[in-house]
Amino acid sequence: MRLTSGFRDLMIASLLWGTIGIAVQLAYRDGGSSYGIVFYRSLFSAILSIFITGKSKLLTVKAVALGVIAGIFYEIYAFTIIYDGAPLSSFLLYTAPLFVSIFAFSLFGEKITVTKLLASLLVVGSLYLSYLGTPSILQVLWGVASGASYAALISVSKYLQTKQVTDWDLVGAQSLWSLIPVGLAVPFFREGLFSLGSIWGGAFLCIIGTILPYYFSIEVSG
Amino acid sequence: MDSTIATIISALEPVFTTLLAYPILGQYLTPPEILGAILILVSSIWLGIDRRT
Numbered sequence: 001m002r003l004t005s006g007f008r009d010l011m012i013a014s015l016l017w018g019t020i021g022i023a024v025q026l027a028y029r030d031g032g033s034s035y036g037i038v039f040y041r042s043l044f045s046a047i048l049s050i051f052i053t054g055k056s057k058l059l060t061v062k063a064v065a066l067g068v069i070a071g072i073f074y075e076i077y078a079f080t081i082i083y084d085g086a087p088l089s090s091f092l093l094y095t096a097p098l099f100v101s102i103f104a105f106s107l108f109g110e111k112i113t114v115t116k117l118l119a120s121l122l123v124v125g126s127l128y129l130s131y132l133g134t135p136s137i138l139q140v141l142w143g144v145a146s147g148a149s150y151a152a153l154i155s156v157s158k159y160l161q162t163k164q165v166t167d168w169d170l171v172g173a174q175s176l177w178s179l180i181p182v183g184l185a186v187p188f189f190r191e192g193l194f195s196l197g198s199i200w201g202g203a204f205l206c207i208i209g210t211i212l213p214y215y216f217s218i219e220v221s222g
Numbered sequence: 223m224d225s226t227i228a229t230i231i232s233a234l235e236p237v238f239t240t241l242l243a244y245p246i247l248g249q250y251l252t253p254p255e256i257l258g259a260i261l262i263l264v265s266s267i268w269l270g271i272d273r274r275t
Binding site: 004006007010011013014015017018019020021022025026090091094096097100101104110112115116119120122123125126127128129130132151154155158 | 223224225226227228229230231232233234235236237238239240241242243246247252254255257258259261262265266267268269270
C-alpha cells in the first residue's frame with residue numbers, strides 16, 4: 001500500500017492551514033477581528049504577489065476573475081465565522097468537496113464517482129461531530145455559501161491550470177485581485193480593523209495561511 | 223490529483239487545528255471530535271492510496 005505523491009504535499013498544506021484557527025484565536029486576544037485579519041491577509045499577499053508573479057501574468061481577465069472569486073470567498077467565510085461561530089462555519093465550509101464534484105464536472109469533465117460522494121459526505125458528517133447543534137436556516141445558507149465559494153476558487157484554479165496558467169501565477173492572481181472585493185467591504189467592517197491583532201494575524205495568514213499552503217495544494221491539484 | 227479528492231484530503235485542516243489547540247491554547251478534544259478527526263483521517267488516507275501499484 002502506497003500513498004500518492006500528492007498526499008504528502010496536501011498534508012503539509014492542511015497542517016499549515018490548520019494553524020490559521022489557532023493564530024486567529026490568538027489575534028482576537030490582541031483586538032483583531034475576522035474582517036480585519038482577512039483585509040491585511042489580502043493586502044500583504046497583494047504586495048508579495050507583485051514580486052512572485054510577472055506583471056504581464058497579473059494583468060489578464062483570467063487573473064482578475066480568479067482574484068475576485070478568492071476575495072468573495074474570503075469575505076463570505078469571514079462573515080460566516082462571525083454569524084455562525086467557528087465550529088459551525090468550519091463544518092459547513094467542508095461541504096466544498098460536494099460542490100467541487102459538480103463544478104469540476106461542469107468545467108472540465110472530471111468524473112463524479114460514488115467513492116468521492118461518499119467520502120465527501122463522510123467529511124461533512126465527521127465535522128458535524130465537532131458542532132452537534134441545530135443551526136438556523138440563515139446560518140446554514142451562509143455556511144453553504146462559504147463551501148460553494150471555496151469550491152468555485154478550487155475549481156476555477158484547476159480550470160486555469162488546464163489553460164497553461166502556472167502555479168505561482170495562480171497564487172499571485174488570487175493574492176492581488178482579491179483585494180478588490182475585500183477593499184470594497186472596508187466601510188462595513190471597521191471594527192478591529194486597525195488593531196495589532198488584525199495586522200499580525202493578517203501577516204501570519206499571508207505567509208503561513210496563503211502563500212505556502214496554496215503553493216503546495218495548487219501543485220498537487222495540477 | 224483529482225480536485226474533489228484533493229479537497230477532501232484538505233479537510234484535515236480542522237483536524238490539525240483541534241490537535242494544535244490542545245498544546246497551544248489548552249483546549250481539549252471532546253469524544254465526538256476525536257471520532258470525527260479519526261473518520262476524516264481514515265477517509266483521507268483511503269482516498270490517498272495509490273491504487274496503480
